[in-house]
Amino acid sequence: MAKVGLIGTGRMGIELGKHLLTEGHELTVWNRTPSGADALVEVGAHRVATAAEAATDQDLVITCLFGPDAVQEVVLGADLLPPGTVWLDITTVGPDDADHYAAWAANHGVRYVHGPVVGSLGPAKARKLGVYLGGAPDDVALVEPFAALWADPDRLVSVPTARAAAIGKLLANLALGVALEGLVEALRFGRAMEVDPASVIAMLKGTGLAFIADMKGQIILDRAFADTQFSVDLLAKDAKLMLAAVADQAVATDLPAVEGLIATLSAVQLSGHGDDDISAAAIPELP
Secondary structure (H helix, E strand, O other): OOOOEEEEEHHHHHHHHHHHHHHOOEEEEEEOHHHHHHHEEEEEEEOOOOOHHOOOOEEEEEOOOOOHHHHHHHHHHHOOOOOOEEEEEEOOOHHHHHHHHHHHHHHHOOEEEEEEOOOHHHHHOOOOEEEEEOOOOOHHHHHHHOOOOOOOEEEEEEEEEEHHHHHHHHHHHHHHHHHHHHHHHHHHHHOOOOOOOHHHHHOOOOOOHHHHHHHHHHHHHHHOOOOOOOOOHHHHHHHHHHHHHHHOOOOOOHHHHHHHHHHHHHHHHHOOOOOOOHHHHHHHHOO
């Protein structure tokens, strides 16, 4: 049994924490909004009042935060982690962010692994997430048994650096986001052609959009957007990380499909559906 501090108990953090508790680990949790940790406290986690308490005297500290700004504020800006801490960061961040965290960790005697997950709440509950683990081999070996608690064994991948892990996660979400944009535009085209959404989704079977249509089609038809598996806000944040990453390169690189996705998601956010499932991107195309 290990002592684990979990900092950030959003939807994904709760599922990861449950797996840690199921395996008998001692879990200490902190969340900016304390009630966000209720689901873990109810099944045996210990809630503390500060992030520093969650990071002290632990065998492993896991951060599962909204994005790089939160990591900067909660971890780096506060000098949160004592020397010797083993730090597994699940947060989706940009490649340069991961480089920055690795340098900060080296300067502070912290053993840092970036371990973003690929998948939504269903795969998380079923222990079928994709996971990239990037860091020094000895450090990856320390955190791998924990990541294995929520990973599909065939999709638990070690990569040489934290930066490579961040790139892998953004590639996965680029594929998801562009597919979602394709589905939205298919529904938009169908609406223009006076074809109902159910027929459009049925016609997409066997096409390149079949995967996303199968995943989100019935949710769209049922308008079950409040059952959030992966939120509009999170995908929009990740898409902006993609644009920021290529903007930092010496050679100008355009990602027009990602830009189209951001425009679609931004409109949905403005309509008040940012915390809903990404399938809410289709709302403007529904009758």
